[in-house]
Amino acid sequence: MNAQAAPGSPAPPAVPGEPPRRPGGEPPPAPAAHRAPAHGAGATLLTVCLGTLLTLMAFTAPATTLGATAHGLHSGPVAQTWMLTGTPVGLAALLLTMGSVADARGRRRTFASGTVVLLLSTALSAAAPGTAFFLAGRVVQGAASAAVLAAGLGLIAATHPAGHQRVRALGMWGATVGAGVAVGPVYAAVLTQVWGWRSIYWGLALLAVPVAALTAAVPESRAARPRRLDPAGALTLSAGVGALVAGFGESRSGWLQPAVLVPVAAAAVALAVFAAVERRVAEPMLDPQLWRSPAFLAAELGALTNGLALVGVFSYLPTIVEGVLGTGAVATSMLFVVWSGVSALSALLARRLAPYVTAGAQAALGLTIAAIGQGALYGLHVGGSYGRLFPGLAVGGVGSGILNAALARLAVSSVPADRSAMGSGANNTARYVGSALGVALTVAVVTAAHASSPAAALAAGGNHAFLLSAAACLAGGAAVWLLSRRAATPATRREVAVPAGGEGA
Numbered sequence: 001m002n003a004q005a006a007p008g009s010p011a012p013p014a015v016p017g018e019p020p021r022r023p024g025g026e027p028p029p030a031p032a033a034h035r036a037p038a039h040g041a042g043a044t045l046l047t048v049c050l051g052t053l054l055t056l057m058a059f060t061a062p063a064t065t066l067g068a069t070a071h072g073l074h075s076g077p078v079a080q081t082w083m084l085t086g087t088p089v090g091l092a093a094l095l096l097t098m099g100s101v102a103d104a105r106g107r108r109r110t111f112a113s114g115t116v117v118l119l120l121s122t123a124l125s126a127a128a129p130g131t132a133f134f135l136a137g138r139v140v141q142g143a144a145s146a147a148v149l150a151a152g153l154g155l156i157a158a159t160h161p162a163g164h165q166r167v168r169a170l171g172m173w174g175a176t177v178g179a180g181v182a183v184g185p186v187y188a189a190v191l192t193q194v195w196g197w198r199s200i201y202w203g204l205a206l207l208a209v210p211v212a213a214l215t216a217a218v219p220e221s222r223a224a225r226p227r228r229l230d231p232a233g234a235l236t237l238s239a240g241v242g243a244l245v246a247g248f249g250e251s252r253s254g255w256l257q258p259a260v261l262v263p264v265a266a267a268a269v270a271l272a273v274f275a276a277v278e279r280r281v282a283e284p285m286l287d288p289q290l291w292r293s294p295a296f297l298a299a300e301l302g303a304l305t306n307g308l309a310l311v312g313v314f315s316y317l318p319t320i321v322e323g324v325l326g327t328g329a330v331a332t333s334m335l336f337v338v339w340s341g342v343s344a345l346s347a348l349l350a351r352r353l354a355p356y357v358t359a360g361a362q363a364a365l366g367l368t369i370a371a372i373g374q375g376a377l378y379g380l381h382v383g384g385s386y387g388r389l390f391p392g393l394a395v396g397g398v399g400s401g402i403l404n405a406a407l408a409r410l411a412v413s414s415v416p417a418d419r420s421a422m423g424s425g426a427n428n429t430a431r432y433v434g435s436a437l438g439v440a441l442t443v444a445v446v447t448a449a450h451a452s453s454p455a456a457a458l459a460a461g462g463n464h465a466f467l468l469s470a471a472a473c474l475a476g477g478a479a480v481w482l483l484s485r486r487a488a489t490p491a492t493r494r495e496v497a498v499p500a501g502g503e504g505a
Contacts, residue, residue: 041159043217045169048152049176051115051211054204055145056180058122059087060336061188061200062138064318064329069197075131078250081443084315085245086135088436090142091149092429093242097234099150099425100285103223107151107158112215114147119208126201137201142432146425153424157412158221167354167409174347174404178397182340185318189329223419230285232277237285240270245433248440255444286426290415294487295360298480299410299423302363303430305476306403309469310370310396311431312438314339320446320462324455325386339393339400346401353402359409360484366403367477370396374470380462382455399473407431441468 062069062083070080102110121144125137156173160166191199244267250259278284290296318332353362373396377389407427415423445468446461 038159038161038219040217040219041165041169043214044155044159044219045172047211047214047218048111048155049173050214051111051148052152052173052176053180053183054115054118054207054211055148056177057184057187057207058118058141058145058204059091060181060184060315061204063315063336064185064189064333065192065197065200066319067322068192068329069134072197073128073131073134075134079131079135081250081439082135083138084439085248085436086138087142087145088432088439089242089245090139090144091146091432092142092245092436093238094143094146095150095429095432096286096422096425097238098147099154099419099422100229100234102147102151102154102425103419103422104229106220106222107154108215108218108220110147111151111155111218112212114144114151115208115212115215117144118148119205119212122201122204122208126198126205146428149428150422150425153408153411154422155218155221157417159219162413164354166412167351170408170412171348171351171405174350174401174408175344177404178340178343178345178347178401180340181314182337182344185333185336186330189333193330228283230277230281230283233274233281233285236270236274236277240267240274241429241433243267243270245436248436251440251444285422293414294483295410295414296426298360298363298483298487299407299414299427300430301476301483302360302367302403302410302480303407303427304434305367305472305480306400306407307431307434307436308438308441309367309374309434309472309476310400310403310438311435312440313374313442313465313469315435315439316442316446316465317462320380320458320465321386321389323458324380324382324462325384327386331386335389335393338390339397342394342397343401343404346398347405348401350402350405354409358484359406359413360480360487362406363403363410364477364481364484366399366401366406367473367480368399370399370403371470371473371477373397373399374466374473377466378463378470380459380466382453382459384459441465 066080066083069075069083073079075083098110098114118141121137121140123137124140125134128134128137153170153173156169157166160169187203188197188200191197191203243263247260247263247267250257250263254260275288278286278288314336317335318329321327321332321335322329350362357365373392373394376392376395379388411424411427413423415426442465445465446458449457449461449464451457451460
């Protein structure tokens with residue numbers, strides 16, 4: 001880690017010789033001579049954004065086609081929950097591991113391998129003869145997406161220097177996240193209506209081919225000082241996170257069922273062993289000292305809240321709307337276009353905030369605006385207006401876009417510069433653990449409501465979920481803001497070594 005500041009120093013450098021940082025941890029603008037992107041930066045940004053778009057399309061594909069897919073595979077209610085949470089299991093279990101592998105063994109190599117595995121796993125889901133094979137494909141899609149997402153941000157950080165160039169590139173990456181969430185459900189709904197649900201996954205497999213081919217133009221990068229891999233840490237973390245998300249996925253039948261309690265207990269044991277392992281190995285996959293950094297904590301909490309309160313709720317929103325208002329899959333997918341389209345645009349524009357606010361303050365602002373949008377969705381009822389949801393979705397999209405752009409900055413700035421892919425992996429792990437928990441909580445809240453008819457009960461449960469989501473966004477935003485303020489204080493900088501990442505919290 002980095003050298004600590006001398007007592008009384010207001011803003012110590014991240015590493016010896018680095019210029020003093022501004023309040024909030026961000027360095028002063030680099031001289032013009034040092035701002036030029038590295039060779040291959042344009043190809044890298046294009047390839048990473050396309051890969052990210054593909055993974056988000058795969059992630060959101062079941063949102064508007066859950067019924068058709070379940071009918072085609074003769075799947076029951078528990079299997080349907082797993083169709084939504086299968087990919088988050090693979091993502092959450094391997095994101096941090098893939099980040100460490102990318103930093104040590106090569107980010108381009110890891111990214112390219114992820115796109116190839118994504119191609120194969122989507123083909124497996126397309127050709128699945130039954131539910132088990134389909135779900136296996138979904139879990140492997142998550143593992144492949146982990147390699148793409150973790151290595152992708154590391155590639156961007158390696159080719160775009162800290163400052164304006166990186167902020168712009170990360171804003172485009174954040175916009176791609178929003179675009180993927182918007183395009184995925186529409187793409188899936190249209191293809192299902194025309195050619196059936198299997199065409200979704202055959203199409204994704206075909207789309208993976210040009211992304212894999214484009215990686216040839218991306219320059220390879222890795223940590224300046226290769227670190228030894230941490231197999232014990234990777235195994236225990238993957239087992240713990242995988243078991244935790246699997247337990248959440250079984251909660252539809254009740255939180256006190258053995259199918260929930262056993263994997264959650266196993267997850268607690270595995271994660272405790274992981275923490276013990278990381279304190280003892282010479283080069284841990286996740287440095288325990290990072291948990292003393294308010295900037296790192298703000299990044300992880302912001303990502304966790306994003307998954308829990310936003311991704312989790314919106315993953316189940318089409319099921320709620322279709323059941324209450326009777327809309328079809330294509331019409332319901334337009335809800336994602338409003339939310340994620342606005343999110344993509346606001347993520348692109350959010351780079352203009354960088355000179356004025358730190359990434360942590362920007363994340364808190366995004367969560368606060370998202371809370372307003374979620375609260376505005378309240379009032380859903382049988383016979384209500386479909387268009388009434390659009391204002392809340394648009395406001396929520398603004399908040400989500402600001403948040404996505406800020407989290408991309410935090411992910412690479414809250415860790416040492418040579419571990420940017422690990423920082424991306426840790427951040428996305430928190431996001432997708434949160435999304436799996438969010439789906440499980442949303443399903444539990446919605447199905448617990450009672451009313452005079454199934455549709456009315458679904459509306460009441462949806463309104464409860466919207467309010468819970470808004471409250472979670474407000475609480476998360478307040479906590480992220482407090483952590484970002486603490487990260488800016490001289491006292492905290494004397495207590496915690498400041499990571500060398502480029503932009504502060």
